[in-house]
Amino acid sequence: MSKAVLELRNVNKSFGPIDVLHDISLKVRAGEVLCLLGDNGAGKSTLIKTLAGVHKPTSGQMLMDGEPVTFERPRDAADRGIATVHQFGGTFPLMSVGRSFFVGMEPTKGIGPFKVFDRDKANAVAVRAVQEFGITRITDGDRLIGGLSGGERQSLAIARALHFGARVLILDEPTAALGVKQASHVLRVVMEARKRGIAVIFITHQVTHAMAVGDHFAVLIRGALAAEFARGEKSREEITDLMAGGEALANLGADVEAYMASHAGHPPPPQH
């Protein structure tokens, strides 16, 4: 096994008296997809933000290529090749494909102080980068981001991250807001990224999507790692049950029906 690109060792994070992450140890290797599963409020967002340098761990270590690293700000993480793509792609709806692709790193032409944004080059590079991921519908770099589908935006954001040298790609619920077909586009892009040797951390609560691309799985419950397993070790039902905090979701339907039958059609009160 190759060395882990990014590793967390016993990372804790608390905001004041509230413990959000508890003793998290994780590894992700090059060319591997680590799926981070968890229900809402399980601490997924905090974990991502810690990886991306937004938060600093309260205790514990982060290592890249085996060396300890600390990120003071998101820029530090970005400089080390950690890129985060958020649910809506983090793109600008009213900017063109070419312009948004190069935000912050605009290619220029011209001399001296009269540098001009190189639109043709930006458009060509952006379109080529996204087409290499199989999104062939984007052919015009002048098209506005807002005119792309959700899946195309995600794919563009991922292509952008990889174009600028990301080694670790953190995908925050990339398929959550997408339809079945769009989601499969994004999953294909994830597989392409893995093939290129990128370490991917894929955050989701959709087990089907996780199982389609994941090599390793980690389930997060109330800020702690509840389970860690490799591809094929657990079934879909087992994973779903784990995410729900160990309660068997399979029995939920039967329980609710029984309750409703005996309570004049009212659903049961939620249990904690």
Add this chain to the structure above:
Amino acid sequence: MSSDINPASSGISGALTGLFRRPEVGAFMGMVLVFAFFSYFGADRNFLTPFGTSSWVNAASTIGIIAIPIGFLMIAGELDISIGAVVPAAKMTMAIVCGFYGQSIFVGLLATFAIAGMIGWINGTIVVRTKVPSLIVTLATLFSVSGLTLFLSLMLTDTTSQALTSPDWAKALFGSYHFWGFQSSVFWWLGLSAVLYYVLHLSPWGNWIFALGGDKESARNAGIPIDRLKIGLFMLASMAAALSGVCETVLSNSATTTTNFALIFNTIIAVVVGGVLLTGGFGTVAGVFFGTATLAIVQQGIGYTPFDRNLSSLIIGVMLLIAVLMNDSFRIMATNWSSKKK
């Protein structure tokens, strides 16, 4: 693979796409429409003569110098209404330093732009640090600056208006009538438009401004110094207001402390009629340029027609509403338009 790349849109669908992506086309058509209207009703009353033309172009220039930087701020998702007080503050500074204390024009300009820059810096810094909406922050500075201008003018000179006599070179540069009766500020307006066109549409900074207004967090993550950029835009707006004030003062040889509330609305109308989205993230320099011209044609042109002067505000009100609705539907169309429907 690369053969699929379609560098320039082609054919009718391409032309249509291009049109939808260009809000200045709408602003330009609005201007042509308004110009045709006033030409028709004002032709026999000198609207089309050099005198008639310069009257609206001159009015446009004093608004336009400020409107483009305000447009930049709106694209970046902010607003600045303190310019209504910065203009009289700049005028009084100029008149007091040069007229009252008899300093050279150069010293006056230095003091004026330093003060304006500082007001912009304060606006920007408060907005960036506190996250208070810029409308409220600049409302506060509008009143603070206007109060301070009045107080300091009375304290230093014991009067609220001040005369200023400028040397010939300063007159020619900032405030005299050139051919056809065009004021010097017209040339500043044209020059500033050209420079700011370069900044917004050609230079990499323009991309930063669009990104800032489109999605602040993503812009920050992409490594854009968003706080510095925002403060810079507020300073640009204040200093543009100062330039407009300097031109007016040198032209009229006098300054008063009166806060220019109408100017605040005029700049916002010009920007919105020019196709800049109220929600930020989109707009063009050419659009704001045409929007300013449209506004000035209506405000000045009404005097050359048989219609009642007061109707100009009605026309502007209706025009503004149409523009806002058009901008919004433009935004929806632009974001849903795909050049190849499959």
